[in-house]
Amino acid sequence: MPLLLQMIRPSFANRKITRCATALSAGLGLALLAGCKWTNLGGNQSTMLTAGPVAKAQWDLFMVTVYVTTGIFIVVGSVLAYAQIKFRAKSAADEPAAPPAQGHGNPLIEIGLIAASVALLVIIAIPTLRDIWYTHDVPEDEKGNAIDVVATGYQWWFKFEYPSELVKLPAGGEAPLVTGNELVVPAGFPIRVQLRTVDVIHSFWVPKLAGKVDMMPNRPNFLWFKADKPGYYYGQCAEYCGESHAIMRFRVIALSAAEYAKWLENQKQPARTVTPGAPAAEDAAPRVQFASMKMAPGEALAASSEFDANPLAAWTAMQKPEAGEDPKLVATGRQLFQDKTCYSCHTVRGHEGIGITGPDLTRVGARSTIAAGVLENTHERMHAWIKDPNHFKPGNKMFNGGYTEVSTGKALFALNDQEIDALVAYLHSLK
Numbered sequence: 001m002p003l004l005l006q007m008i009r010p011s012f013a014n015r016k017i018t019r020c021a022t023a024l025s026a027g028l029g030l031a032l033l034a035g036c037k038w039t040n041l042g043g044n045q046s047t048m049l050t051a052g053p054v055a056k057a058q059w060d061l062f063m064v065t066v067y068v069t070t071g072i073f074i075v076v077g078s079v080l081a082y083a084q085i086k087f088r089a090k091s092a093a094d095e096p097a098a099p100p101a102q103g104h105g106n107p108l109i110e111i112g113l114i115a116a117s118v119a120l121l122v123i124i125a126i127p128t129l130r131d132i133w134y135t136h137d138v139p140e141d142e143k144g145n146a147i148d149v150v151a152t153g154y155q156w157w158f159k160f161e162y163p164s165e166l167v168k169l170p171a172g173g174e175a176p177l178v179t180g181n182e183l184v185v186p187a188g189f190p191i192r193v194q195l196r197t198v199d200v201i202h203s204f205w206v207p208k209l210a211g212k213v214d215m216m217p218n219r220p221n222f223l224w225f226k227a228d229k230p231g232y233y234y235g236q237c238a239e240y241c242g243e244s245h246a247i248m249r250f251r252v253i254a255l256s257a258a259e260y261a262k263w264l265e266n267q268k269q270p271a272r273t274v275t276p277g278a279p280a281a282e283d284a285a286p287r288v289q290f291a292s293m294k295m296a297p298g299e300a301l302a303a304s305s306e307f308d309a310n311p312l313a314a315w316t317a318m319q320k321p322e323a324g325e326d327p328k329l330v331a332t333g334r335q336l337f338q339d340k341t342c343y344s345c346h347t348v349r350g351h352e353g354i355g356i357t358g359p360d361l362t363r364v365g366a367r368s369t370i371a372a373g374v375l376e377n378t379h380e381r382m383h384a385w386i387k388d389p390n391h392f393k394p395g396n397k398m399f400n401g402g403y404t405e406v407s408t409g410k411a412l413f414a415l416n417d418q419e420i421d422a423l424v425a426y427l428h429s430l431k
């Protein structure tokens with residue numbers, strides 16, 4: 001073994017080069033780990049800029065661990081550095097020198113290190129246990145205000161149900177209100193989310209509001225969160241669930257209690273039908289970029305000066321009917337929705353849509369994004385999505401099984417641009 005060490009050990013001069021290379025690669029590695037962005041730790045999905053008490057508790061706990069481990073790093077690193085500098089070979093003449101006298105245990109140091117380790121673990125354990133109880137369920141004094149939501153993961157989108165908000169079904173009876181990919185909640189109220197999946201394991205994560213919790217097949221899971229203020233929050237599936245996992249996103253929109261009540265009231269109505277002379281809002285809505293996915297390789301996104309300035313205001317403006325709706329085109333789109341079999345996979349409550357394979361589209365025109373948070377819900381992008389869904393979301397069921405036969409890949413129907421325009425007009429009228 002000593003002979004082997006002698007062979008691989010660089011000469012005294014070479015060791016300087018080795019040291020420089022090590023320092024350089026450590027620096028490069030750190031820069032890579034940090035994503036080269038020391039200056040920008042914010043962003044839409046930052047866990048550092050928390051917006052609710054659950055995320056805040058989790059962030060504070062993380063920081064306790066960071067402080068403790070940083071302390072350990074400094075102490076151990078200092079001792080190591082001291083030993084390395086003090087006992088280093090200072091010249092080539094030191095090379096053959098015998099190693100310094102070796103110690104064989106010091107009870108005082110050993111007991112001291114064990115006691116320090118225990119103390120540090122206790123410091124971490126206290127807030128950890130406190131947060132386990134805190135995140136486990138809505139605190140007792142807030143339970144009366146809690147709102148229940150069932151979130152279900154599908155490859156690759158999210159369904160949200162409000163079990164205590166019942167809507168009348170056109171065929172009679174009642175069912176919980178259902179939406180897709182945009183979870184609307186009142187700010188300041190605890191939201192209890194039951195987590196389910198219909199296929200594989202997904203994970204529900206809104207970084208600014210609460211840490212991720214998995215959606216497991218055959219195992220009910222749960223989390224709760226509260227948004228401090230009204231806002232537009234970005235969510236993401238955080239468990240690999242197939243080819244379009246990375247683009248399985250969603251949004252949480254927190255409204256004031258009054259706005260939420262208004263939103264619920266509108267959601268409970270049957271789908272809107274455009275009639276000639278229907279009131280339409282002026283088209284002067286605030287403009288933000290809700291989703292960043294490009295439509296084609298190399299496409300430049302029109303980054304407006306208002307980029308993400310106030311997504312909540314822009315989302316609110318989208319709830320109103322669009323200016324210049326064409327009742328004839330909308331009616332054609334509604335007919336195509338049946339003729340092209342869209343209705344067998346999507347529900348449009350009050351209209352013909354009855355399917356449950358895809359997201360509920362009763363109010364799709366009022367959503368800020370489509371295709372599970374990856375594309376902005378503009379006419380242009382909705383058109384592109386309907387034209388070639390597989391381009392934006394590889395493997396999705398609208399294309400595989402809807403547009404084409406799964407086993408053979410044979411096209412089942414075709415849509416021309418005029419037909420897609422009519423479908424877009426219809427879908428955008430659903431507010």
Ligand code: CUA
Binds near residue numbers: 153238245
């Ligand atoms: Cu769903 Cu990853």
